[in-house]
Amino acid sequence: MEQRIPNVVVRRMAIYLRVLTGLDLENDRYVSSHELGERAGVTPAQVRKDLAMFGQFGKPGVGYHGKSLKAELKRILKADRVIRICIIGVGELGRAITRYNLKRFTTEKEYPFKVVALFDSDPAKIGTRIEGVEIRPVSELSQTIKAEGVDVAVITVPAEAAQEVLDLAVEAGIKAVLNYAPVRLKVPEHVRLHSADVSLDLHQVAYHLE
Amino acid sequence: MEQRIPNVVVRRMAIYLRVLTGLDLENDRYVSSHELGERAGVTPAQVRKDLAMFGQFGKPGVGYHGKSLKAELKRILKADRVIRICIIGVGELGRAITRYNLKRFTTEKEYPFKVVALFDSDPAKIGTRIEGVEIRPVSELSQTIKAEGVDVAVITVPAEAAQEVLDLAVEAGIKAVLNYAPVRLKVPEHVRLHSADVSLDLHQVAYHLE
DNA sequence: TAGATTGTTAATCGATTAACAATC
DNA sequence: TAGATTGTTAATCGATTAACAATC
Secondary structure (H helix, E strand, C coil): CCCCCCHHHHHHHHHHHHHHHCCCCCCCCEECHHHHHHHHCCCHHHHHHHHHCCCCCEECCCEEEHHHHHHHHHHHCCCCCCEEEEEECCCHHHHHHHHHHHHHHHHHCCCCEEEEEEEECCCCCCCCEECCEEEEEHHHHHHHHHHHCCCEEEECCCHHHHHHHHHHHHHCCCCEEEECCCCCCCCCCCCEEEECCHHHHHHHHHCCCC | CCCCCCHHHHHHHHHHHHHHHCCCCCCCCEECHHHHHHHHCCCHHHHHHHHHCCCCCEECCCEEEHHHHHHHHHHHCCCCCCEEEEEECCCHHHHHHHHHHHHHHHHHCCCCEEEEEEEECCCCCCCCEECCEEEEEHHHHHHHHHHHCCCEEEECCCHHHHHHHHHHHHHCCCCEEEECCCCCCCCCCCCEEEECCHHHHHHHHHHCCC
8 A cells, every 4th residue: 555646646635634624523423435525525436546545444334434534644644743844935925824834733733734944035034033933044044954853845935046945955855845936946856846836826717717 | 729728738828928938039039849848847749739729839840939929828828918816815925915916017017917906804904005005895895896807816814714705706706716715615617716725735745754 | 134335446537648740 | 952840649647437346
């Protein structure tokens, strides 16, 4: 089990986890692929196929034991431990993502993503704090990533600066990067990069306008 | 031509447009599918296949006339006119997206997305402005969307409020929606909805951590 | 037992890649 | 003309859906 898993399956696993997190699973509540699919917005067959890629978690005729499945999903997604992230570029978007994650991390108890470091190149921002997390100069990227054991770097700098800070993060040994700058970035094979791009999203929905 | 086009193709078209926008196309510069693919991060065959879905734009042996192709892409993506967007929810994320788009709109000349209206439910924010755009109460959603001719609504409210404001926007006749709240939203068939979700993005990259 | 639902195999669908005749 | 590159068809790859025997 756990062959090479398509990204789209990983995303759906995260959706299933979100669905289960929103359900009352007390009293050995069982959940069928039909119900899970309904709430996640996919077909029951899709749910079973996805889960089957990681193992056999269900009971024929009954469904999936809610609490157990949730625990499995957390394990599979590595969300059973704290995932340490840093934000590079503390503009409005960086602040938004920082506050969003720290708020969920402190209030939700099950939310795994913790912002442990912030970086910016603006001297005026260095040393100030957001929700208690100090903003450091980009020059300290490498040492801080190592010292804080950062797992994921989130890039929210302007497009022109993105490749540069990415290279620094990669050099510091980062293995997973989420990029919000609207540019195509290059990473070595062993580094996971996912880019989210507001203007591509806008184009995508705008295409279908009359 | 212009059959039903997969979303993934629309997104690549937007990437091709971005690539062409970054190139000097003077002196009847021709661009081959190889070069375009190289810069966009896809194969030459993919480029030709994508473009062929919309018509015949190239010359065998020569490539695509840069300026003409760029104009075609803008037409196809409806980026040859101003696309009017509103932001619902002026928290940090909403402000970030507002400033980002208005800045590009005013400085880039070719950037089509213009923020024409802002909405929030916080009375303290109503009447204040961001980059000159006034923040209105959500109760004015419907009339403002109609009056301003808004094409796309961007939702940046908390998850709990998202479906509610979406319903109002749909009622006001909006046809395209970009959602940043981490919930699954329901829309009628004729409304285009795309959701971007930071925590799903984080799960996706975190999955691959050792 | 009868009814429900899983896990898995087979069938279908859709998207990507390869190949090449047409043509600039 | 020779070389390059398109548009398109065919081959491949991968993901989704359907079907059903196994089983709780």
